Amino acid sequence: MQRSRRxxxxxxxxxxxxxxxxxxxxxxxxxxxxxxxQPGTPAPLAARAAVAAALEQPLGYTVALGLPELRRGxxxxxxxxxxxxxxxxxxxxxxGSSSAFLLAFSALFDAGDxxxxxxxxxPSYRQILRALSLTPVGIPTREENRLQPVPAxxxxxxLKGLIVASPGNPSGTMLSREALRxxxxxxxxxxxxxxxxxxYHGLHYGDRAVSALEISDEAYVINSFSKYFSMTGxxxxxxxxxxxxxxxxxxxxxxMFICPPHVSQVAALAALDCVDELEANRAVYAENRxxxxxxxxxxxxxxxxxxxxxxxIYADVSDLTSDSLQLARDILHGAGVAVTPGxxxxxxxxxxxxxxxxxxxxxxxxxGLERLRQFMTGR
Ligand SMILES: Cc1ncc(COP(=O)(O)O)c(C=O)c1O
Numbered sequence: 347m348q349r350s351r352r353x354x355x356x357x358x359x360x361x362x363x364x365x366x367x368x369x370x371x372x373x374x375x376x377x378x379x380x381x382x383x384q385p386g387t388p389a390p391l392a393a394r395a396a397v398a399a400a401l402e403q404p405l406g407y408t409v410a411l412g413l414p415e416l417r418r419g420x421x422x423x424x425x426x427x428x429x430x431x432x433x434x435x436x437x438x439x440x441x442g443s444s445s446a447f448l449l450a451f452s453a454l455f456d457a458g459d460x461x462x463x464x465x466x467x468x469p470s471y472r473q474i475l476r477a478l479s480l481t482p483v484g485i486p487t488r489e490e491n492r493l494q495p496v497p498a499x500x501x502x503x504x505l506k507g508l509i510v511a512s513p514g515n516p517s518g519t520m521l522s523r524e525a526l527r528x529x530x531x532x533x534x535x536x537x538x539x540x541x542x543x544x545x546y547h548g549l550h551y552g553d554r555a556v557s558a559l560e561i562s563d564e565a566y567v568i569n570s571f572s573k574y575f576s577m578t579g580x581x582x583x584x585x586x587x588x589x590x591x592x593x594x595x596x597x598x599x600x601x602m603f604i605c606p607p608h609v610s611q612v613a614a615l616a617a618l619d620c621v622d623e624l625e626a627n628r629a630v631y632a633e634n635r636x637x638x639x640x641x642x643x644x645x646x647x648x649x650x651x652x653x654x655x656x657x658x659i660y661a662d663v664s665d666l667t668s669d670s671l672q673l674a675r676d677i678l679h680g681a682g683v684a685v686t687p688g689x690x691x692x693x694x695x696x697x698x699x700x701x702x703x704x705x706x707x708x709x710x711x712x713x714g715l716e717r718l719r720q721f722m723t724g725r
Pocket of ligand 1: 443
């Protein structure tokens with residue numbers, strides 16, 4: 347049978363690394379996972395208890411935009427985190443932020459439209475855009491701009507949309523309020539639709555991240571229960587859209603997904619209140635980050651972007667290799683540590699970068715760092 351051209355997207359290399367690590371584990375090797383971007387902790391206790399209590403109910407379809415009480419709970423989070431008064435009608439519950447991207451890109455753009463994304467950046471933006479017959483436009487970012495796009499990078503670039511992430515993946519760097527405002531003002535002035543991926547909000551180690559909603563209502567803001575709420579496998583996220591876009595998104599969501607998973611919505615509603623447990627997770631990441639920043643340079647990884655949030659460290663390894671895929675393989679097989687080659691995040695400069703995730707238990711991180719030090723010194 348014929349295959350579409352738009353369906354020929356690139357693989358997500360980190361998933362291939364995970365598979366290679368799994369095969370080694372199946373063969374009896376012990377692997378430390380610094381490749382995956384997911385917490386090692388389960389969903390918060392009260393979320394699991396709420397699910398246990400709900401299992402006797404039918405748990406059928408919900409309304410397409412999500413349970414009203416969950417949408418109200420998410421709106422209340424904006425008041426708690428940012429002091430923003432948000433109309434719950436603008437909250438659209440989705441199956442992870444991944445399906446929020448599908449909805450957002452379908453609602454905002456027509457086939458062929460050009461959508462900008464900072465490089466390095468989360469790889470699936472590019473692939474989802476391509477699968478929707480849209481044109482991803484990579485915007486190379488600079489170290490002096492903390493690997494985030496700035497308005498000058500967009501001058502003369504024809505765009506219908508722009509997607510940014512702060513804190514970003516892989517860099518963990520954040521846009522300051524002024525930097526975010528400058529980008530949003532630039533986009534508004536050129537009628538470029540602004541999409542803000544805020545999936546790592548809640549995970550900061552100094553100042554908190556600024557939401558696009560603190561600056562303007564004219565943006566699509568995407569978030570998820572995957573990271574801060576430690577619920578990757580529950581596949582639940584959300585999107586906040588301008589009031590005059592709600593109905594368009596609702597019609598798309600009804601047809602594309604019917605509704606987000608009911609059981610996960612029950613869990614998410616309870617998770618919103620689990621502040622102490624989630625803050626304890628964040629304290630673990632903070633300690634892991636401290637260990638990483640101390641030990642990575644000792645293992646030969648000196649050139650790292652200062653990570654403000656998320657749970658990643660992005661390292662420039664151009665002094666060590668011009669083939670990050672091979673270096674990641676060597677580290678996996680030689681040190682028993684899985685790391686991600688930068689190619690996922692930056693198709694050009696990613697040949698000379700690696701991403702280290704520190705989302706796991708501190709004992710794992712300490713062991714991984716010691717293995718890295720031994721392997722890199724013996725190399
Ligand atoms: C920046 C960013 N956005 C979105 C996602 C997708 O997350 P999910 O679909 O689990 O919400 C990820 C996953 O790692 C990510 O790093």
